[in-house]
Amino acid sequence: MMPGMNPKQMKNMMKQMGMQMVEIKASEVVIKCADKEIIIINPQVSKVKAMGQETFQIVGDISERSFVPVEKFTQSDVHIVVDQTGVSEEKARTALEETDGDLAEAIMKVQE
Numbered sequence: 001m002m003p004g005m006n007p008k009q010m011k012n013m014m015k016q017m018g019m020q021m022v023e024i025k026a027s028e029v030v031i032k033c034a035d036k037e038i039i040i041i042n043p044q045v046s047k048v049k050a051m052g053q054e055t056f057q058i059v060g061d062i063s064e065r066s067f068v069p070v071e072k073f074t075q076s077d078v079h080i081v082v083d084q085t086g087v088s089e090e091k092a093r094t095a096l097e098e099t100d101g102d103l104a105e106a107i108m109k110v111q112e
Contacts, residue, residue, distance in 0.1 A: 017050070020048070020049040022047045022049075023045070025045075026045045029045065033067065034067075037064065037065050043060035072097075073103075079092075080103060081095060081103065084107050085111055095110045
């Protein structure tokens with residue numbers, strides 16, 4: 001909202017412009033990036049719908065934490081696929097990546 005403006009007037013102006021704003025009750029907002037997470041505690045979240053698109057406005061206490069991606073499979077899983085199929089480690093790793101770490105599916109994929 002704009003400082004010094006009556007919220008009711010602001011709502012009427014937005015309505016005239018074809019905009020809708022809804023307050024969303026949230027206790028925490030987490031934005032996940034490739035290398036970190038941005039955490040917003042005690043947020044004030046507003047969803048604004050205008051011209052067919054929805055946007056969110058978030059205000060609150062911000063903190064960040066490093067994000068370490070979790071491997072979907074281990075080196076042991078790679079060795080199991082190699083032992084069961086006789087393919088190279090590279091092919092076994094590729095098959096596990098394509099099957100999100102599913103051992104049985106990776107073995108079947110390599111044997112096709």
